Amino acid sequence: MPVLVLAIVGLIGIVAGIVSSRIAKKRRTEFPNGRFAKWFNVSMWLGLGLAVASWPLTGLMGYPYPDDLGRPGRVVGIPFIAAYFDHLAADFVGPLTLPAILANCLFWFHFPRVVVVAISSACQRVRKLTL
Numbered sequence: 001m002p003v004l005v006l007a008i009v010g011l012i013g014i015v016a017g018i019v020s021s022r023i024a025k026k027r028r029t030e031f032p033n034g035r036f037a038k039w040f041n042v043s044m045w046l047g048l049g050l051a052v053a054s055w056p057l058t059g060l061m062g063y064p065y066p067d068d069l070g071r072p073g074r075v076v077g078i079p080f081i082a083a084y085f086d087h088l089a090a091d092f093v094g095p096l097t098l099p100a101i102l103a104n105c106l107f108w109f110h111f112p113r114v115v116v117v118a119i120s121s122a123c124q125r126v127r128k129l130t131l
Contacts, residue, residue, distance in 0.1 A: 002063065002065065003065065003075060003081050006078060006079040006080070006081075007079060007080055007081070009079050010079030010080050010103060010104070010107050013079065013107045013110060013111060013114065014103070014106055014107055014110060016110070016114045017106075017107075017109070017110020017111070017113055017114050018110070020110070020113045020114045020116075020117035020118075021110075021113060023117050023121075024036075024040050024113065024116075024117055027040075027120070028040060036116075036120050039116050039120070040113065040116055040117075042112075042116075043112035043113045043115065043116040044112075044113065046112040047108065047109040047110060047111060047112040047113055048109060050108035050109065050111065050112065051105040051106070051108050051109035052105075053108075054101075054104050054105050054108045055101060055105055058076055058077050058082050058083075058101055058104065059076050059083075060076075061076060061077060061078045061104075062074050062075055062076035062077065062078070063075055063078075065084070067086060067087070071086070071087040072087050073085060073086045073087055077100055077101065077104055078104065079104065079107055080100040080103045080104050080107070081100060082097050082100040082101050082104065083097055
């Protein structure tokens, strides 16, 4: 169950990242030297750092997940499953490991942007309500 939920969150995060990039492009052209543009630049660099770091740290980004018989195992890769290690420490990797790692990098690249755009949008709504 957590694998499916995290995969759905990952897909939503990637789509939200693409949408937030388009929103940010519009806002940055309206106010190129504004506070939003500066925070968005910070989020782009932070996202790049997270994406690069998520590649070698995929093995550390995991959680326990039992197999069908209830024996303890470990899933690595957040939000997309990149590998599974069973109770004997045998790994289960395959042709979907590399695409999952790349999808994880893409998710972590977009994550800070989504946060900045969401906070900025919330602040704009509050300002409109108080005026």
